[in-house]
Amino acid sequence: MSGSARSVASATGWVDVKARWRSFRARLIVGSVVWIIGGVALSGLALSELFREHVTEQFDGELHGHAEELIALAAVDPTGRPYLHRRLSDPRFLPPGSGFYWQIERQGSAPVLSGSLAGHPLVLDGAPPATGVERHVFITGPRGPVRLVERTIVPAGAGGEPLRIAIGVDERELDLVLADFNRTLALSLGVIALGLVVAAFLQVTFGLQPLGRVRTALADVRSGRVRRLPEDSPSEVRPLVQDLNALLDANEEMIRRARAQAGNLAHALKTPLAILVDEGERLRAAGQSEAASAILAQCDRMRRQIDYQMARARAAASRSAPGAAADLNATLAPILSAMDRLHGRRGIRYRMECADQVAAAVETQDLAEMVANLLDNAGKWATDEVFVGVSTSREGVVRIVIDDDGPGLPPESWELVFDVGQRLDERAPGSGLGLPIVRDLANLYGGRVWLEDSPRGGLRAVLELPAARA
Known part of the structure; x- marks a missing residue:
């Protein structure tokens, strides 16, 4: 395609877009769709963020509970090595790579690990938190970032050496919960948005039907099937219909008067013209043929001009009349x-x-x-x-x-x-x-x-x- 052809096609497409944008229906539907999609998208983002905060708080609360249980079960044997009186009640800390971990460290002793760590301890950065302080940090675990809760305690029989307790969960577990929720949320909001768009389309279509009926009625008036528009329209459209009917009545009355005036004018002109023609014939009969011919020629010219202008006036009036x-x-x-x-x-x-x-x-x-x-x-x-x-x-x-x-x-x-x-x-x-x-x-x-x-x-x-x- 040449450059000029592309320019013509582009201009034609732009004209089509502008023509469609002049439609009330297109404007209302496009506006409704934009607002619906924008509102649903913002609602989805807000709900997703609220759910993230809720799930994060839930995970932190759960880790806090597990940390309290771990503190209650932690002890130190006579050799100074920490141990647990029994396993934690949550079985997710047992399978290797489950994403739920705990670890107890004591200066001078090997750390005690959950089964999920499979013998590979977590790398805890920095100094342990102060006694009685719960610290939330992120570290790198076996499968990526780990959301960790740390505490420092001094159990009985520990000889004054504190225990550093860490319990955490993979950040991926939180992301999986959020991803599942976001998929469900997106599907639900998509269905709601589609329903709202369909409802908006139906509302606009049915709402503009009175204007469509007015347009059809105007076509009937122009085709001559009816003289006036029906006034059984909604209250918002009825004033427009009444004004159009008043305009049609005024136009009809104006045409009627124009035709009457044209007829009166023709009659007023043709009567003196007939008298002049008669006088011309009298002059010709009296032997004054030269004067008679001049009068009759001018009368004939006047008659032709009257007929011509009357035809124009009648056609102009008829053209203004619908139907x-x-x-x-x-x-x-x-x-x-x-x-x-x-x-x-x-x-x-x-x-x-x-x-x-x-x-x-x-x-x-x-x-x-x-x-x-x-x-x-x-x-x-x-x-x-x-x-x-x-x-x-x-x-x-x-x-x-x-x-x-x-x-x-x-x-x-x-x-x-x-x-x-x-x-x-x-x-x-x-x-x-x-x-x-x-x-x-x-x-x-x-x-x-x-x-x-x-x-x-x-x-x-x-x-x-x-x-x-x-």
Whole structure:
């Protein structure tokens, strides 16, 4: 992989991470997991340390008890050699290498050892502790560090020479107990942490379900299945739902007023315009053809501009209204029938291929106006046939392709014909507003329209519109 490809992949991965981090669910779950793992880990460390202190105290207490028993059993024979009246009660001091040791030393005599030392005495460093003082030290034993308790006593018959008593246990014995406890603790806390993570995931999932229902309801509003959001939501979400419903109501009222005002404006303009047209016809009838032609031409220009601006205003209002959807089959069928009657006298045939259940996210009236303009334009220039193909080109886009077998247009004119009032051939009937209206309506709905060469030899018009939600 090249450096640029790695950079693109790294940037894409970072964008994906940022997109996931914008999710409430991801933030809550990650935060819960971090706190749970951190809390459980700290709890485990604290419990392990507390258990270590407890076990250490227990071992020290046990060694203290064994030291007291050893002191009670220690004696000196007539030769001055120390001995025990009997064995210690704990059998762990007997097997060689058991990890539990005791030793008695007296100046000038061989030390007395436990069976676990197997004849190898412990090396006691430094001077013995003072009489009556218990000293806890660490020394090196047969199998590693030994936790040792030392005492100094003067038994009866010892001739004044004290005995140095040492009793200890391998540090490894303490470590084994702690390791076993830590394994059990880690397993237990791991199960608890897993349970808490699952509980947090379920809590977040169920806790965010009301927001998911609001999102689904908004999709239903946009698709036109419902007008308002249901308000049977939890108290924390209900104010948001109520505000959204108020916004939907205000938007609907605004659109209603805009349509009413546009209709009123059109009526207010068309009535004087009709009077002017009538006056122009009167002038023509009176023989004033030059003045009549000027008035009628300007009236026709005003009428075209009114129709164009009204189409834009209606489409803008429709675009603002949620739930717009137009079925392609149902919308195109009557338009094709009308085009057959309009251009059939010249022998022009219209043929359509359209998949079932294809709908565009536009108002039916606006879709009809766009397609009718394109079909009428194709019928004017076709020689024998106009073909209409409807498909879903990619996810979320409906494509309408209209091909004719006429003379076509040079590529430099493909954009020019979308200018308002632009007509490339004055011999053909029309106002020069059809294609500009199509482009403006398509742009208002987030779509696009363009021209290109047709494989049938004429011109191809391609109209792409957003698909309606299922």
